[in-house]
């Protein structure tokens with residue numbers, strides 16, 4: 198388990214080899230064993246194998262090639278619909294159609310996604326998460342016919358790796374782990390803690406000629422510029438997606 202977890206790297210290029218149905222089923226079964234709030238398992242996963250559906254997902258996931266290459270795309274959803282349906286048929290008192298229900302489902306879905314990721318990796322498959330799930334949540338809901346109470350929270354592409362990338366750098370553990378109370382870092386600690394990231398991520402971004410040129414033209418000279426630029430997670434993107442998410446959560450009955 199230690200070796201498996203410590204060998205993780207995202208895979209974004211896949212061979213044409215399909216994933217056997219029974220193997221995929223075994224992998225998905227491990228998600229069932231995940232902890233979940235109240236053992237309600239307020240998550241669902243939509244399996245996409247169909248080429249036309251994958252093409253539409255590819256468009257929604259900002260044309261990330263890996264969506265077309267991977268034999269399977271998994272969209273993990275917070276799902277209080279199923280729980281509410283069970284409550285309905287039993288004539289019990291309703292609940293869960295609110296922000297807390299959404300957060301409960303989101304945590305359950307992400308825990309299951311990570312269990313399933315590790316299971317997939319343990320049999321030689323590669324995975325990559327897609328944060329673009331949030332960016333197109335409204336259209337993914339339409340494509341996957343998600344009823345009220347179901348909301349897409351993350352997606353995975355899964356397939357046999359056609360690349361063998363090295364391990365990516367990580368921030369030092371001390372930045373994430375706090376003893377007893379949260380420790381706000383000093384400027385010095387921030388610089389020291391991020392030095393390796395600044396160097397390695399910048400080297401990776403600028404290794405490709407076209408990217409280096411684009412960054413130079415946009416006046417981007419460091420990793421933090423890049424993170425908040427139009428090429429990655431700008432404030433404008435965050436505002437636009439946040440507004441859409443709020444509206445969509447309300448439409449899906451997952452707000453107050």
Ligand SMILES: Cc1cc2nc3c(=O)[nH]c(=O)nc-3n(C[C@H](O)[C@H](O)[C@H](O)COP(=O)(O)O)c2cc1C
Nearest residue numbers: 205206207208209261325326327328329351364365
């Ligand atoms: C929630 C989440 C969303 C992500 N979204 C994307 C994505 O849309 N496209 C992509 O290429 N990688 C995506 N990734 C993969 C990260 O870029 C990757 O995990 C990170 O750079 C560390 O690299 P590693 O997984 O190879 O160690 C995502 C990862 C997570 C956890």
